[in-house]
Amino acid sequence: MGGQVFDPEETSLAWLRQAGKLDWSECPAVESVPGKSGRVWVVRGTDIPLADVFISLEEGHPIEEVTEGFGLTREQMKAVLQFAAEGFVLAASNR
Numbered sequence: 001m002g003g004q005v006f007d008p009e010e011t012s013l014a015w016l017r018q019a020g021k022l023d024w025s026e027c028p029a030v031e032s033v034p035g036k037s038g039r040v041w042v043v044r045g046t047d048i049p050l051a052d053v054f055i056s057l058e059e060g061h062p063i064e065e066v067t068e069g070f071g072l073t074r075e076q077m078k079a080v081l082q083f084a085a086e087g088f089v090l091a092a093s094n095r
Helices: 008-021 050-058 063-070 074-093
Strands: 030-035 038-043
Touching: 008 050, 008 074, 038 050, 050 063, 050 074, 063 074
Parallel strands: none
Antiparallel strands: 030 038
16 A cells, blocks of 8 residues: 555545536536526525535534534435445546
8 A cells, every 4th residue: 555544534525526627517416507706506496505405514514403404404415425435436436
């Protein structure tokens, strides 16, 4: 490993950092709306920016807390996280 120390917490958050690089137009659980600085991806049917959801998760807030805090349904959160996780796996396999 070239002297690098394995950090399981860093690995578990890596997919969250990749979420912004995904083609969210392929995810039926989100939609793009005009914002002050271009188009913003939000959870479909809400005004909750995806970036805010992922920031909360990266800060260590439990999924249930983020879901409730933003007023999302479990189905909405599951669809967003599943899309992000599948995108990370695909990106990792293409390396």
